[in-house]
Amino acid sequence: MSTDITTAVPAAPRGPSAMQRLVGLNLVRSLLVSLGVLVIGVVLLESTDAYTNTQLSSVTYFTIAAIGLTALTGLNGQISLGHGALMAVGAYTTALMLDTDSPLPFPVIALAAILVTSLVGFVVGIGAARLHGPYLAGATLAFAIALPSVALYYKGTFNGEAGLTVVAPQPPEWFVSFIDAVSGTFATGSKYVAYLGLFALVIALFFALNLGRSKVGRHWRAVRDQEVAAEIAGINLGRTRVQAFVISAAYAGLAGAVMAMVVRLAAPTVFTLVLSLSLLTAVVIGGLGSITGAFIGSAVLVFLPPLVTDLSTESGLSDTQSAQMSPLIYGIVLVLVMLLAPGGVMGTLSMAWRRQRARRQLTATPTKKG
Amino acid sequence: MQHFINVLLNGITQGIVIAAFALALVLIFRSTRIVNFAQGSQAMFTTYIALTLMNRDFPYWAAFAGALVAGFIIGAVLERVVIRPLEGGMELNIVIATLGLYVAIQALAAILFGSDYQSFSSPVGLSGFQVGDLNLALTPTSIFVLCTVGVVVVGLTLLFQKTQLGLTMRAAAFDGEVSRILGVRVSHLLTFGWALAGLVGSVAGILVASGSFIYPSYMESLIAFGFIAAVIGGLDSPIGAVVGGLILGTVNSLVSGYLAPGLVTIGAFVVLIAVLLLKPGGLFSSTQARRV
Numbered sequence: 001m002s003t004d005i006t007t008a009v010p011a012a013p014r015g016p017s018a019m020q021r022l023v024g025l026n027l028v029r030s031l032l033v034s035l036g037v038l039v040i041g042v043v044l045l046e047s048t049d050a051y052t053n054t055q056l057s058s059v060t061y062f063t064i065a066a067i068g069l070t071a072l073t074g075l076n077g078q079i080s081l082g083h084g085a086l087m088a089v090g091a092y093t094t095a096l097m098l099d100t101d102s103p104l105p106f107p108v109i110a111l112a113a114i115l116v117t118s119l120v121g122f123v124v125g126i127g128a129a130r131l132h133g134p135y136l137a138g139a140t141l142a143f144a145i146a147l148p149s150v151a152l153y154y155k156g157t158f159n160g161e162a163g164l165t166v167v168a169p170q171p172p173e174w175f176v177s178f179i180d181a182v183s184g185t186f187a188t189g190s191k192y193v194a195y196l197g198l199f200a201l202v203i204a205l206f207f208a209l210n211l212g213r214s215k216v217g218r219h220w221r222a223v224r225d226q227e228v229a230a231e232i233a234g235i236n237l238g239r240t241r242v243q244a245f246v247i248s249a250a251y252a253g254l255a256g257a258v259m260a261m262v263v264r265l266a267a268p269t270v271f272t273l274v275l276s277l278s279l280l281t282a283v284v285i286g287g288l289g290s291i292t293g294a295f296i297g298s299a300v301l302v303f304l305p306p307l308v309t310d311l312s313t314e315s316g317l318s319d320t321q322s323a324q325m326s327p328l329i330y331g332i333v334l335v336l337v338m339l340l341a342p343g344g345v346m347g348t349l350s351m352a353w354r355r356q357r358a359r360r361q362l363t364a365t366p367t368k369k370g
Numbered sequence: 371m372q373h374f375i376n377v378l379l380n381g382i383t384q385g386i387v388i389a390a391f392a393l394a395l396v397l398i399f400r401s402t403r404i405v406n407f408a409q410g411s412q413a414m415f416t417t418y419i420a421l422t423l424m425n426r427d428f429p430y431w432a433a434f435a436g437a438l439v440a441g442f443i444i445g446a447v448l449e450r451v452v453i454r455p456l457e458g459g460m461e462l463n464i465v466i467a468t469l470g471l472y473v474a475i476q477a478l479a480a481i482l483f484g485s486d487y488q489s490f491s492s493p494v495g496l497s498g499f500q501v502g503d504l505n506l507a508l509t510p511t512s513i514f515v516l517c518t519v520g521v522v523v524v525g526l527t528l529l530f531q532k533t534q535l536g537l538t539m540r541a542a543a544f545d546g547e548v549s550r551i552l553g554v555r556v557s558h559l560l561t562f563g564w565a566l567a568g569l570v571g572s573v574a575g576i577l578v579a580s581g582s583f584i585y586p587s588y589m590e591s592l593i594a595f596g597f598i599a600a601v602i603g604g605l606d607s608p609i610g611a612v613v614g615g616l617i618l619g620t621v622n623s624l625v626s627g628y629l630a631p632g633l634v635t636i637g638a639f640v641v642l643i644a645v646l647l648l649k650p651g652g653l654f655s656s657t658q659a660r661r662v
Contacts, residue, residue: 073462079462079465127643127646127647130646130647130650131646131650132650133461134399134403134405134601134605135601135605135646135650135651135652137405137465138597138598138600138601138642138646139601139642139643139646141594141597141598142594142598142635142638142639142642142643143639145591145594145635145638145639146635146636146638146639148635149632149633149634149635149636150636152632153630153632153633153636273590273594274473277469277473280466280469281466281469281470284462284463284466288460288462320480320484320485321480321481324477324478324480324481324485325477325481326477327473327474327476327477328473328474328477328478328481330470330473330474330477331470331471331472331473331474331475331476331477332470332474333470334466334467334469334470334473334474335452335467335470335471335474338456338463338464338466338467338470339452339455339456339467342456342459342460342463
């Protein structure tokens with residue numbers, strides 16, 4: 001590319017300035033990306049109405065869970081059909097801890113939810129570490145359908161089928177005045193929840209960005225791609241798999257904590273198998289292994305159904321038929337994405353970009369030589 | 371004693387339906403290494419077709435046959451249109467595609483047939499037999515279910531053991547590459563395998579519905595239990611599917627009869643994990659789990 005390599009002074013070949021080098025550091029780069037998401041989130045939340053605010057809060061918890069599943073499936077190659085059940089663990093923990101006269105601050109509750117879910121994830125992960133492909137899918141699917149019945153059996157604590165109503169935390173003084181200063185509106189409880197979700201997402205994102213580039217992340221990929229080589233290189237397969245499952249469960253726990261506050265309910269009907277499957281599809285629609293893909297997939301999951309329902313009501317279908325149109329379209333979209341863009345949105349984009357670059361290099365090469 | 375016998379009978383009836391459904395999953399898995407999550411939706415859809423035929427005054431057996439034909443065709447079409455183009459890609463992509471089909475077919479059924487509960491008749495009675503003082507939880511319908519699954523199992527065994535077609539299918543499933551070199555039209559066999567699985571699945575769909583109600587999601591619990599039973603059995607063994615189904619049905623019935631009905635899914639989970647911890651490939655798996 002550069003023509004003056006031979007004449008350059010020793011300090012110069014490095015090229016990037018101190019500023020660019022700082023940005024190049026993983027930690028700093030992740031921090032910048034996360035702050036960027038935070039700013040975009042605040043702008044989105046402040047420029048949209050209450051209904052869209054709630055939808056955006058749904059995007060936050062879906063994305064947190066999808067990032068966790070991306071780490072597990074994309075980086076470590078383990079499939080899970082049971083992450084919805086892990087979200088339930090986080091949500092029930094949150095619901096129980098918020099249901100007191102003076103509940104602890106949300107960060108503490110979120111940490112507790114993460115901790116409890118990680119423990120459950122650890123137990124499931126120990127079993128999962130020995131299984132592959134469809135066997136793992138079977139075990140996690142069984143987990144997804146088994147866990148809600150714990151809530152049904154221990155009626156005293158979890159209130160059975162009706163579930164626990166979540167007492168959403170009230171926005172503190174400083175938050176109300178802050179929002180008033182930013183956009184001149186009164187901060188409602190659901191706006192506060194939306195912000196809690198946003199902060200949880202930003203922190204989760206920051207950790208995930210670092211994880212992917214860290215030694216741990218490289219180990220996970222090694223186990224996914226070359227099991228035998230990884231073990232010869234001294235990586236403990238079982239421990240790596242359990243580790244991936246626990247971290248992914250921690251994400252599901254945090255997502256469950258936020259979800260409990262957004263949905264205001266922790267009940268078996270909320271955490272169905274369909275939720276687990278939706279998470280997996282969000283990860284795949286966006287593009288397996290891509291964090292940006294997790295955002296896109298979650299947004300599709302939240303915004304597509306109401307859009308389709310509205311369109312079909314307008315086109316004169318009955319209410320029940322309109323309600324079913326969105327799962328129909330959703331299912332068809334899934335199949336079409338797999339048929340036409342198997343890498344998901346991000347996979348297809350990066351493929352197109354690479355092809356473009358290859359073509360440019362191909363056309364550039366002859367001129368360089370000539 | 372009466373309670374125990376009834377719990378056991380109940381378990382066997384339940385288990386045999388699970389087994390029939392697990393068989394459909396195994397038929398596809400052993401030839402293509404794919405778990406078809408849409409199997410339950412396909413079966414639900416064909417049961418609605420049978421119901422529609424019965425409502426148009428077709429006799430029960432004609433409706434039954436209609437459902438089987440529909441199941442056969444749907445299976446073949448899905449394999450050709452959706453699964454075939456995805457083969458050779460990532461395993462997860464096919465899983466996601468069948469999950470998409472599962473959701474889409476269920477929604478389509480709700481749009482076409484409505485989402486209300488509709489009763490589905492049984493060709494035989496529903497009241498239990500009486501032996502001496504014992505009121506058995508065995509009804510003519512459960513005997514009908516047992517016999518039908520028996521016919522299916524014997525039919526499949528004959529197909530795979532005694533016919534040229536079955537032998538070629540086993541060969542293709544065992545080593546597709548070699549079979550292809552030897553001139554076997556493996557791609558046709560795969561389509562036939564999906565069609566056959568669609569047929570067996572629709573038998574399970576009708577058996578679950580008989581003497582009960584159907585609604586678009588009525589197969590949901592059977593999808594989960596059928597999958598678990600197939601995994602317990604080893605996913606590629608038809609005998610394993612039947613044994614897995616019977617084990618699961620019996621455990622479910624014991625748990626619900628002696629502990630609490632709400633704990634059934636936990637019981638299934640415990641059995642599955644116990645089996646997989648002992649044999650990570652399932653009870654009757656032909657392939658050994660690789661250890662390094």
